[in-house]
Amino acid sequence: AQSVTQLDSQVPVFEEAPVELRCNYSSSVSVYLFWYVQYPNQGLQLLLKYLSGSTLVKGINGFEAEFNKSQTSFHLRKPSVHISDTAEYFCAVSEGMGNKLVFGAGTILRVKS
Amino acid sequence: GAVVSQHPSWVICKSGTSVKIECRSLDFQATTMFWYRQFPKQSLMLMATSNEGSKATYEQGVEKDKFLINHASLTLSTLTVTSAHPEDSSFYICSARDPGGGETQYFGPGTRLLVL
Numbered sequence: 001a002q003s004v005t006q007l008d009s010q011v012p013v014f015e016e017a018p019v020e021l022r023c024n025y026s027s028s029v030s031v032y033l034f035w036y037v038q039y040p041n042q043g044l045q046l047l048l049k050y051l052s053g054s055t056l057v058k059g060i061n062g063f064e065a066e067f068n069k070s071q072t073s074f075h076l077r078k079p080s081v082h083i084s085d086t087a088e089y090f091c092a093v094s095e096g097m098g099n100k101l102v103f104g105a106g107t108i109l110r111v112k113s
Numbered sequence: 114g115a116v117v118s119q120h121p122s123w124v125i126c127k128s129g130t131s132v133k134i135e136c137r138s139l140d141f142q143a144t145t146m147f148w149y150r151q152f153p154k155q156s157l158m159l160m161a162t163s164n165e166g167s168k169a170t171y172e173q174g175v176e177k178d179k180f181l182i183n184h185a186s187l188t189l190s191t192l193t194v195t196s197a198h199p200e201d202s203s204f205y206i207c208s209a210r211d212p213g214g215g216e217t218q219y220f221g222p223g224t225r226l227l228v229l
Contacts, residue, residue, distance in 0.1 A: 032216050034217070034218075036220070041204075041223070041225070042222055042223060043117075043119070043206050043220040043221050043222040043223045044157075044206065044208075044220040045220070046217060046219065046220075049216075049217055051216060090156065090157070094216065100147065100159055100162060101147075101159070101208075101218055102159075103156045103157045104156065105155070105156045106155075106156050
């Protein structure tokens, strides 16, 4: 069964600094990978996804992530964060077509001025 | 991107009553919808997979008689929390898979349930 580990529960960072939110997964088969963002009292918004092809995926709001099969990782990065990026970020994986998503525990990104 | 709505966004009810939450895909047809539950400061836990025209598939530990799911059309799934109790208070989020969206699930804004 697949699982997702988000190594950091909280990441504090200053505005305009770069940030990386880490995500590792375990699976015995090929996977689809996703990053979602959740603002307080709201649902989840898709940031980006990896289904196949290029391992570097660009998403909305200036975020990108790189799929590393050998390290089973899908870390999320942004070169310069804004106050408005403060939110909780969830990494998720599904094992192939039609299968359910399994979520990581989430990482709270706190951007300070 | 695809839009999923939920109604209501907030509901407060008395213990023992039933509450129905609607999930709609607004601009696409979803043969599969999902219902999640999220406790404060925790991740999303899948409760069940809702399939249009057939019975829902429940995750282990989720009572199907307590959390009734109906996926009556390609754009609507409902979750009914029957005989709600305070421990059912939570944030319920639905998602819908867009068949044309490459396996992507689009999430609704969530429903906050408080059972008194």
